[in-house]
Amino acid sequence: MEKIFKTHPIEAWLLIIIIATSAVLSMLSVQYFTLVNAFDLLNSISINVIFAVGLLVVLISGGIDISFAVAASVIQYVAFYVLSYLGGGNWFIGIIVAGGLGVILGAINAGLIHYFRIISIVVTIATFNIFFGLLMFLTKGVYLYDLPDWWANRVIIFEHEMANGTWAELTLPAVIMFGAISATWFLITYTSIGRQIYAFGDNPEGARRIGINVVAVQFIAYGWMGMMAGIGGLMQAHFMQEIVPNALIGRELDVLAAVVLGGATLGGGRGTVMGCVLGVLLMAIIQNGLNLLGVTPFAFKAIVGVIILLAITLSNVSFVELRAYLRMKRGQ
Amino acid sequence: MIPVIQLSNISKTFGGVRALINIDFEVMPGEVHCLAGENGCGKSTLIKIISGVYTPDPGANFTLMGQEHKTLSPAQARRIGVGVIWQDHALFPEMSVAENIAIESFVGLKSKLVRHKNIKDVAQKVCERLGVSFDLDAQVKTLPIAQKQLIAICRVLVSDARIVFMDEPTASLTQSETKHLLDVVRTLTAENVAVVFVSHRLAEVLEIADRVTVLRDGKKVGVYDASEMTLAKLTEKMTGLTINPAVVGQNLTKNETVLEVKQISRTGEYKDISFSIARGEVVGITGLLGAGRTELALSLFGMTRPEQGQIYLDGKAVKFKSNLEAISSGVAYVSEDRLSLGLIQDQSIENNLISTVLDKTIVCGGLLSFKKKKAIVGHWIKELSVKLGSTSDAISTLSGGNQQKVAIAKWLATKPKLLILDAPTVGVDIGAREGIFKIVRDLASKGLSILLISDEVSEVYFNSNRVLHMSNGCIQKEYVPARCNISELEDAIYGKNI
Numbered sequence: 148m149e150k151i152f153k154t155h156p157i158e159a160w161l162l163i164i165i166i167a168t169s170a171v172l173s174m175l176s177v178q179y180f181t182l183v184n185a186f187d188l189l190n191s192i193s194i195n196v197i198f199a200v201g202l203l204v205v206l207i208s209g210g211i212d213i214s215f216a217v218a219a220s221v222i223q224y225v226a227f228y229v230l231s232y233l234g235g236g237n238w239f240i241g242i243i244v245a246g247g248l249g250v251i252l253g254a255i256n257a258g259l260i261h262y263f264r265i266i267s268i269v270v271t272i273a274t275f276n277i278f279f280g281l282l283m284f285l286t287k288g289v290y291l292y293d294l295p296d297w298w299a300n301r302v303i304i305f306e307h308e309m310a311n312g313t314w315a316e317l318t319l320p321a322v323i324m325f326g327a328i329s330a331t332w333f334l335i336t337y338t339s340i341g342r343q344i345y346a347f348g349d350n351p352e353g354a355r356r357i358g359i360n361v362v363a364v365q366f367i368a369y370g371w372m373g374m375m376a377g378i379g380g381l382m383q384a385h386f387m388q389e390i391v392p393n394a395l396i397g398r399e400l401d402v403l404a405a406v407v408l409g410g411a412t413l414g415g416g417r418g419t420v421m422g423c424v425l426g427v428l429l430m431a432i433i434q435n436g437l438n439l440l441g442v443t444p445f446a447f448k449a450i451v452g453v454i455i456l457l458a459i460t461l462s463n464v465s466f467v468e469l470r471a472y473l474r475m476k477r478g479q
Numbered sequence: 480m481i482p483v484i485q486l487s488n489i490s491k492t493f494g495g496v497r498a499l500i501n502i503d504f505e506v507m508p509g510e511v512h513c514l515a516g517e518n519g520c521g522k523s524t525l526i527k528i529i530s531g532v533y534t535p536d537p538g539a540n541f542t543l544m545g546q547e548h549k550t551l552s553p554a555q556a557r558r559i560g561v562g563v564i565w566q567d568h569a570l571f572p573e574m575s576v577a578e579n580i581a582i583e584s585f586v587g588l589k590s591k592l593v594r595h596k597n598i599k600d601v602a603q604k605v606c607e608r609l610g611v612s613f614d615l616d617a618q619v620k621t622l623p624i625a626q627k628q629l630i631a632i633c634r635v636l637v638s639d640a641r642i643v644f645m646d647e648p649t650a651s652l653t654q655s656e657t658k659h660l661l662d663v664v665r666t667l668t669a670e671n672v673a674v675v676f677v678s679h680r681l682a683e684v685l686e687i688a689d690r691v692t693v694l695r696d697g698k699k700v701g702v703y704d705a706s707e708m709t710l711a712k713l714t715e716k717m718t719g720l721t722i723n724p725a726v727v728g729q730n731l732t733k734n735e736t737v738l739e740v741k742q743i744s745r746t747g748e749y750k751d752i753s754f755s756i757a758r759g760e761v762v763g764i765t766g767l768l769g770a771g772r773t774e775l776a777l778s779l780f781g782m783t784r785p786e787q788g789q790i791y792l793d794g795k796a797v798k799f800k801s802n803l804e805a806i807s808s809g810v811a812y813v814s815e816d817r818l819s820l821g822l823i824q825d826q827s828i829e830n831n832l833i834s835t836v837l838d839k840t841i842v843c844g845g846l847l848s849f850k851k852k853k854a855i856v857g858h859w860i861k862e863l864s865v866k867l868g869s870t871s872d873a874i875s876t877l878s879g880g881n882q883q884k885v886a887i888a889k890w891l892a893t894k895p896k897l898l899i900l901d902a903p904t905v906g907v908d909i910g911a912r913e914g915i916f917k918i919v920r921d922l923a924s925k926g927l928s929i930l931l932i933s934d935e936v937s938e939v940y941f942n943s944n945r946v947l948h949m950s951n952g953c954i955q956k957e958y959v960p961a962r963c964n965i966s967e968l969e970d971a972i973y974g975k976n977i
Contacts, residue, residue, distance in 0.1 A: 154616075339585045339593050346571045346582060353569030356532070358554050359586055416573040 157410035161425035168432055176439040182307065182315040184435070189317065192431045193324035194383050196424055198402045199409075200331040201375025203423045206406060207335065208368035209348035209415025210260065210267035214275040215372055216398040218252045219380030221278050223390045226381065227291055235295045238302075238319075245377035252278070253373020257365040275399075282392050291390040298381075299388045320382040327375060332420040340367055348415025404451065405430045408458050429454075483508050483642045483673045484561070485542040489535050491524055498524045499535075499697045506642060509671040511664060513684045513705065516694035516717055522677050525694070526644050530563045531556035544641065557583070562635025566646040568627050570634075572620035576613045577602040580633045605633045609663055624769060625656040632663060642673040649678060657973070661687055681713050683973065695719055726960040727761065727920070727944050734758040736794065737928040738779070738897050743788030748774035749952040752788070756897065761919060761929045763939025763946040766972060771952035772932045773815055776899050779930070780812040781805030793896070806835070811890035813883075815901035815932075821886045822874050829856040829870040832885055836892045859888035863918055880911025887918065898922065899930045904938060916942050936972060940965045948972060 151159050173180035198215060205212045226245045230236035236244070252274075259270045302319035309315060335341040340363060347354040347364045355361060384390050409426025411418030433454070434447055482505040489502040499521045506512045514522050527533040529541075531553040541548040543559045570579050577595075580602040585593050602615050611629050619627060628648060635643050645664075649657045664674050664687060678684050684691065685705050693700040693716045700716050734757035744750045749771040756762045764772050777783050779790065781799030790797050792808055799805045802812075814820040822831050833840055833852050840855065842848040856870050863884045867877060874882060883903055890898060900919070904912045919942055923929055933939050939946050946958040948971050958968050 337592050337595075339591045342574075342578065342582075342593050343586060345574060346578075346586075349571040349573045350569065353567075353571060356553070356563075356565065356569050357583055357586055358557065416571070 155419065155421070158419065158422045158425060161409065161422065161429055165425065165429050165432060168429070168436060172432070172436040172439065176436075179436070179439055181309070183309060183313050186315045186317050186321075188428075188431060188435060189321045189324075191435075192427050193320035194379050194386065195398075195402055195405065195427050195431070196324045197320075197327045197375050197379040197382060198398070199406050199423050199427050200327050200420060201372040201379070202402055202406050203409075203411055203418050203420065204331060204335060204344065204371045205267075205368050206411040206413065207348045207415060207418050208344045208364055209351060210365075210368065211271065211403075211413060212253075212256060212369065212372050213268065213271040213399050213403075214252075214256065214278055215271075215376040216395040216402070217275055217279040217282065218249065218373060219376040219383065219398075220390075220392055220395045221252065221282050222248045222377045222380045223384045224282065224286055224291070224392070226377070227294070227384075227390060230295065230298075235297075237297050241298065241381055242323075242378060245381040246374040247377070249373035249375065249377025249380075250370045251373070252376070253369040253371070254366055256373075257369035260369070261362060261365045279393075279396065286392055288392050290392075292388075294384065294388065294390070298385055320386060323378065323382060327378065328420060328424060331371070331375075334371065335420065340364070344368055345416055348417075350416070401430070402427075404455050408455055480507060481545050482506060482542070483544060484529065486529065487540045489525070489528060489539045491521075491528060491533060491535050497697055499528075502694070502697075502699050504529075504692060504699070506673045506675060508641070508673055509668045510689045511668055511674045511676060511687050513676045513678065513688035513691045514694065515678070515681070515684060515691055515713065520694040520717075521697040522694060523646065524697075526563060526646060526675075526677065529556065529644070530561055557638055560639060560641030561644070562638065562640030562642070563644045564628070564631045564635060564646065564648060568631040570619050570627055570630060573618060575615065576617050576619060576622070576630060577615040579619050579630050580605060580615075581637055583634065583638045601637060602633065605636050608636065609633060609666055611663070625659075628656075628660065629663065636667075636672075640672060642675065643667065644675045644677070646677045648676070649683060657683065681710055685710065685713065693717055726941055729944060730959075730961075731757045731760040731944055734760065737792070738930075739791040739794075740779070741789045741791070743778065743785035743790065745774065745778060745783065745785050747952075748783075749778075749949075752954055754947055754954060754957075756928045756930060758928055759923050759926045760945070761923045761931055761943045763931045763933065763943030764949055765933055765936055765939045765946060765968070766949035766955075768934060770949045772949055773901055774952075775949070776812060776901050776930070776932060779805075779897075779899060780810055806893055806895075809894070809896035810899070811835075811893055811895035811897070812899040813886050813890055813901060813903060815905065817879075817882060817886055817905070822882060822889075824875045825873055827871045828860075828865075828867055828874050828877065828885055829853075831874045832856050832859060832870075832889050832892065835889050839892075855892060859892060862891075863888050864914075878911065879907040880914060883907050883911075883915055884918070887915075891922070895927070897928045897930065899932070901932045902934070903931070904933065904935065912938075936969050937965060940968055 169179070178184055198219070202212060202215065222245050225248055226241065229244050229248075230241060233240060256267070256270055256274055259265055259274070260267050303316050304319060304322050305317040307315045335344065343354070343359045344364050344367065347359055347361065380395070383395060387394065405426040406418070406423050407413070407426070408429065409418065409422035409424070411423065430451060433450065437447055437450070438444075485505040487503045489499055489504070490497065491499040502521070502525060504525065514525065516522050524533065528535050529551075531551040534550060541551055543561070548555070571582070577599045581598040584598070584601055585591065599615055606612055609629070609632065611633070613626065613630070619630065622630075632643070648660060667674055676684060676688060685708055688705040690702055691705050691708060691713065692702045693713070695717060703716075736755045737758050739755040741753050743752050752775060754762065764775070766772060774783070778785050781802040781804055784799070792810070797808060799808070823834070829852060833855055836855060837847070840847050840851040842851070860867065860870065865877075865881050865884045865888070867881065874885060877885065887900070887903070903915055907915060916938070919929060919931065931939055931943055940960050943960060946960060946968060948955045948958065948968065950972070956971065
């Protein structure tokens with residue numbers, strides 16, 4: 148236990164807070180600690196988690212991407228037309244098309260960042276505006292309702308009838324989420340390029356000197372983000388059964404907050420898939436809890452803001468230092 | 480025996496400035512070769528050329544391991560066996576020790592998977608070969624600087640380096656750590672790996688090196704057997720001057736005390752520091768990097784607060800809440816890192832100079848008066864004889880020495896009682912250094928109290944009335960240059976018989 152706190156303090160803390168929050172919520176609300184609610188939670192966080200693991204890779208590489216949520220909207224529209232051109236498609240083709248389009252949009256970001264030497268936040272704010280502006284201009288803001296059946300119909304992977312007659316259902320987005328988590332974890336832990344992304348984010352100059360392929364690092368990081376944006380967009384349209392041009396706008400900041408809560412930093416070189424997932428989960432549990440307790444949704448944003456500030460302050464001051472400091476104060 | 484590396488006719492020009500002029504350089508296998516020279520003589524440029532980071536001017540010849548090359552890329556240099564340990568180590572602080580050591584074994588190989596056990600094995604093997612041990616899973620950022628140095632050495636050995644360049648490897652090491660490093664160097668040479676040392680700690684250089692190549696102003700002065708060299712001879716070759724300086728003799732401690740520090744401490748930075756500076760006195764602080772010198776200076780300047788103890792200025796107890804209070808009480812601090820902290824490189828000389836005294840150039844309505852600005856700037860440029868084209872040129876167009884003068888002038892303009900100079904000659908060439916110290920002595924003779932911080936022992940020795948030796952956050956001993964030998968001080972800092 149001690150060891151986990153030393154090597155993965157943020158993940159350990161998040162886990163403790165999640166368990167504590169869940170314990171409190173299950174005492175306050177009988178609905179909380181049920182399989183139905185657990186599966187609902189998994190289904191509802193799946194899209195944010197898919198976005199989050201993509202963003203994690205970009206943050207580890209020392210960059211940031213503000214444009215991914217609108218990129219996902221763009222991909223929804225383009226994928227819709229590409230798939231109908233291909234005669235309707237299916238899940239397999241859908242994921243390939245959406246993921247591929249995402250990689251292309253990510254590569255645009257990476258290219259601008261690398262070849263024009265513009266910092267990532269400026270590039271992605273610009274592409275955010277370009278993507279969104281073009282989307283609204285070209286689609287004139289039309290909603291799309293006539294999704295193909297495979298896309299719009301719910302896919303239940305696992306279901307279980309509860310004693311009271313309700314159904315606990317695990318749906319496709321949750322399964323895709325597990326796929327995204329595993330793939331990202333494999334990428335950043337077990338591939339050479341994944342470790343180079345860490346190294347580059349940690350010390351870019353040092354990375355250049357030992358001959359790390361900087362171009363590859365940038366394109367893979369933003370390409371991965373783009374791919375996850377595409378797949379996440381596909382899932383969001385599936386979830387809502389419609390495509391709305393501004394449905395995802397603003398999502399980038401929610402996801403960014405969750406990833407940062409999970410221990411990634413804007414400075415690069417830090418962050419784990421575990422922390423990232425726990426970050427999204429904690430946000431969702433708090434929202435879920437507040438809903439169950441009947442707190443107004445407007446309070447939610449403010450509470451999330453406070454949590455982020457607390458988490459960042461605590462992660463800058465390690466627990467051990469804090470304890471030593473308090474002891475010293477008391478000693479005086 | 481053929482040389483590991485033989486370079487001839489190496490020149491390098493940076494936008495009209497010739498950093499290296501027709502250098503020849505060779506290193507034999509298993510040799511410890513020292514590359515000596517003042518700051519800015521071209522040592523780092525030469526290393527960057529040999530490691531492929533810079534391309535030399537046309538006409539250069541490389542012979543590495545008996546093979547001729549016309550050009551060299553970083554990847555090529557590494558493949559041939561050139562390893563460089565940079566001064567900042569270029570490590571990855573968030574990653575584990577094992578990954579830092581073995582990183583080159585998985586870089587550049589596309590789509591290859593990383594086996595973490597393999598990495599540990601590679602790292603372990605190198606550690607055993609060097610006779611060092613680490614917790615291979617620890618994050619590098621948690622380790623002390625001496626260990627980082629050893630990790631950097633392990634890293635170049637993973638790629639089977641035949642020649643290892645070490646850029647100022649001992650700058651931040653204590654005596655026993657240096658000793659360990661030198662043992663490691665001997666282990667390497669026993670395996671026929673050549674080691675090129677870049678260091679300005681001359682005593683240690685002569686101790687370990689077989690040969691010394693001296694550079695001055697981008698030219699090669701010569702190659703000498705270390706056994707034939709003495710400290711004095713080597714200094715003369717490096718500087719081109721027969722330096723015969725005199726120490727500052729007067730004892731000024733009877734003057735009224737300007738700064739008095741009583742037993743101040745700050746956790747992890749400095750401990751139980753007591754000393755005083757009298758009017759017109761120059762007090763030097765020297766010691767290894769990381770001794771806590773800059774941390775102490777920052778507290779005197781109000782940037783941090785001592786947790787215990789008391790600071791007195793002109794006999795009055797002061798507790799600065801910020802450096803604004805320190806400045807208005809008459810403390811000025813010329814920071815150690817001129818490039819990133821001391822001066823705003825893209826701004827003009829005049830704007831840099833008046834940045835501390837903007838309030839004095841304000842006329843009615845809070846607007847800046849250009850007339851007052853010109854007057855202040857003109858006064859200090861003349862006073863410190865700064866050589867410049869126009870005061871509206873960017874500060875980055877000036878030489879290191881003149882930049883430092885502007886940095887000093889900027890603080891003198893605040894009319895301080897106490898001037899803290901932190902490493903004032905870093906990046907300043909030898910001729911200009913004298914100019915800076917002349918200013919220091921002039922200012923002191925006009926009654927300014929000066930705290931001079933430097934890791935160049937000779938600088939503090941020859942320019943201070945008293946010298947404090949600091950190590951591990953404590954003041955170890957006070958030396959009066961007029962009454963002691965410089966070698967006494969050097970022995971105290973670096974330790975005898977390395």
